[in-house]
Amino acid sequence: MATSFFDDVIPEDRAPNDNEGQSVDPDNRSLNSLSSDQDGQQPMEVLFQDEGIRRRKSSLVPSTAPRPENMRRKTQCFVHSLLEKHDGAILKDHEQSYEGLAQERRVDKDPHSHAEQSHHSRLLTKKQISDMAFGIRELSKKLAQIRLKLHVRSIFILAKAHDETLISHTRETTDWLLTKNSKYKVYVEHTLEHNRIFDADGLLAKNPGYRGRLKFWTNELCAEKPQSFDIVLALGGDGTVLYSSWLFQRIVPPVLAFSLGSLGFLTKFDYEQYPQTISRAFDEGITVSLRLRxxxxxxxxxxxxxxxxxxxxxxxxxxxxxxxxxxxxxxxxxxxxxxxxxxxxxxxxxxxxxxxxxxxxxxxxxxxxxxxxxxxxxxxxxxxxxxxxxxxxxxxxxxxxxxxxxxxxxxxxxxxxxxxxxxxxxxxxxxxxxxxxxxxxxxxxxxxxxxxSRFPFPSVLPLDRKSKDWIDSISRTLQWNSRQRQKSFKEWS
Structure with a gap:
């Protein structure tokens, strides 16, 4: 599952080459791929977080330590006897139960017999669905402990194309990105190509170097070539984030969402700080949370x-x-x-x-x-x-x-x-x-x-408060358990 996710997120022409080896930097605990793209730069770096990984010395037992004796006696329990004798292995001389047979049966109907070619979850067996869900959860845990340094080239900007304020913010962000790095390609919605507020012609006239790097995306491009984009910048509220999920029905690039809406359960970053936020994300890396879809x-x-x-x-x-x-x-x-x-x-x-x-x-x-x-x-x-x-x-x-x-x-x-x-x-x-x-x-x-779904939604988390981000969101937006504090007693003496 992890391999599939990274293969899908990183474009094939810039995917790391496993055959060329890896190097480990002990100072910053980073795992660097030695493969490079055509400009000689590395496409992605994985940084492991140091916090929360230390263990007490008492829990570190030498591998040669003898196993402590126990006073267990032989049991007549059928399950225990299986565990003792076969170490949990499946016995081939026992008939499969109804529950076991149900694990191998597809749950939903397949009128065209396309189960072998199809990737729909409803056509998987119970065991396959369980394995898939477990794989996504394990990948999510691993991603929560590492920092991904993506070699960003293609940036996808998503905002409401009918909101004047958001169109202005889209133009401002696009101008800043194109100025920041001459290798960036910025994609905005195709409806903005002739929009008076966005003024694409004015941007190109302002700096001729923008030509060829300012591009416009369509729904068809999102559906057919989601690997074309390294990261999504969502400008708006939670509805904008949901719209990005709808655009990318299968593979979703990491979504960095700026809060410009009403509540903001899914929008984690303040737009006023977008230059610092984007610079830090691209330079220091991002931490991703995989949301179940x-x-x-x-x-x-x-x-x-x-x-x-x-x-x-x-x-x-x-x-x-x-x-x-x-x-x-x-x-x-x-x-x-x-x-x-x-x-x-x-x-x-x-x-x-x-x-x-x-x-x-x-x-x-x-x-x-x-x-x-x-x-x-x-x-x-x-x-x-x-x-x-x-x-x-x-x-x-x-x-x-x-x-x-x-x-x-x-x-x-x-x-x-x-x-x-x-x-x-x-x-x-x-x-x-x-x-x-x-x-x-x-x-x-x-x-x-x-x-x-076997296609989770990767949401970028703030590096400083990723562990308590959800509690902060419900406290901030819903005023969860908010009330006046109970006064203490003043004891009479």
């Missing part, structure tokens, strides 16, 4: 002769192996949440909720919100869901105005594949949205699969 696929019900169809039977019952009942109709990688709601219908929604091969419940509510840990402070919070640290490997499920007193928000492991569908006997259709975008209608029989 979900992969959501719309599955459409296919016409059949049977007039009395049952969605539960088609997904987990006798018809679950029939791949002709549904077909996929679009997949989205989302950072915040998937919402299935009643849309413009005057009545509440009826939604069947499945987890892997189990029917969880029938939800009768205005809708249901399935949130990532990152999205726990967004719609999930407004619907009454739990706050969740972004490092937690979970899926949050919260009902929206449930027509019952007993539907409490639940938290599930990120290895589950959820399916939320509209039953065939529902009064009305429902509507699904993905990070608030791509709103589509789900007719009776349609459903949405939701699972962990």
């Amino acid at each position: 979900f992969e959501a696929t719309i599955m459409r019900s296919q016409s059949r002769d049977n007039p009395r169809r049952d969605l539960v039977e088609e997904l987990i019952g006798e018809e679950s192996e029939d791949h002709h009942t549904h077909k996929p109709d679009g997949t989205h990688n989302i950072l915040n949440e998937v919402v299935v709601d009643r849309g413009p219908n005057p009545t509440m929604s009826s939604i069947e909720l499945f987890g892997d091969d189990e029917h969880f419940t029938t939800v009768q509510a205005d809708g249901i919100c399935v949130s990532t840990p990152t999205g726990s402070t967004a719609y999930n919070l407004a619907a009454g869901g739990s706050l969740c640290h972004p490092d937690n490997p979970v899926i949050l499920v919260t009902a929206i105005c449930a027509h019952t007193l007993s539907f409490r928000p639940i938290i599930l492991p990120d290895t589950i594949v959820l399916r939320a569908g509209v039953p065939y006997d529902a009064r009305t259709s429902s509507w699904a949205s993905f990070d608030g975008r791509e709103r589509v209608e789900l007719r009776p029989g349609d459903y949405v699969t939701i699972s962990a």
Whole structure:
């Protein structure tokens, strides 16, 4: 997983060459690749952080130390006997259980038999999803302890193209970057090419050296060549960061977000300090936090002769192996949440909720919100869901105005594949949205699969306060647990 991530982030023509060896600098604990690009400069350097890695001397036991004696006796427990005899290895002379067989079965339908060629999470087995999620978590832990020094060449700037203030900030940042280094290429949205406020022609006339280095990106370029960009500079609020996740549906460059919005859960840096922030990030390196994303696929019900169809039977019952009942109709990688709601219908929604091969419940509510840990402070919070640290490997499920007193928000492991569908006997259709975008209608029989995505979202953290950044954000933006301090007693003497 780690190899795939770095191969995707670093363009192929500047990727480190493992065959040329590595050198370790003991003074700054850096791992430098000896490969170089055409200008002889190194594309990336990894700096290991010193804090938090020291251990007590009492915990350092020599490898030759004898194992302490124990008073354990032989056990009749079947599990213990397996561990003693086989050291946890799988026994081949035992039949696989139902749970073991379930680990090797794909969770969702594959009508076109493209499982071998497809990378969709819903077509992976339970074990593959677990391994993938574990690999992402391990990579995230490693990235939290190192500093990445990227050899930045191509800089992607993202801002709202209809906001005059942000257009001015985009022009100011672009001008500063192009002046700072003659090797930088800066990409801005193509709609700014003829924008009066951005004034691209004025920038080029100001300095002829900008020509050929000021470029314009399109949605198609983001989808087809995400490796073209070394880093994303997001100017705006949390919505701008979500927009970058929507633009880069698969591989996402590291996103350094400047706060120019209202709240700022995802925007970590003050725009007023952008010259110092960018200079430090490019010179000293960046620390990246991998945010879990979900992969959501719309599955459409296919016409059949049977007039009395049952969605539960088609997904987990006798018809679950029939791949002709549904077909996929679009997949989205989302950072915040998937919402299935009643849309413009005057009545509440009826939604069947499945987890892997189990029917969880029938939800009768205005809708249901399935949130990532990152999205726990967004719609999930407004619907009454739990706050969740972004490092937690979970899926949050919260009902929206449930027509019952007993539907409490639940938290599930990120290895589950959820399916939320509209039953065939529902009064009305429902509507699904993905990070608030791509709103589509789900007719009776349609459903949405939701699972962990193998394409996480790399968010750049402040080097000085990365460990307490999330607590600071909820305290600052939500005034979490803010109240007047209780006065102390004045003892009478």
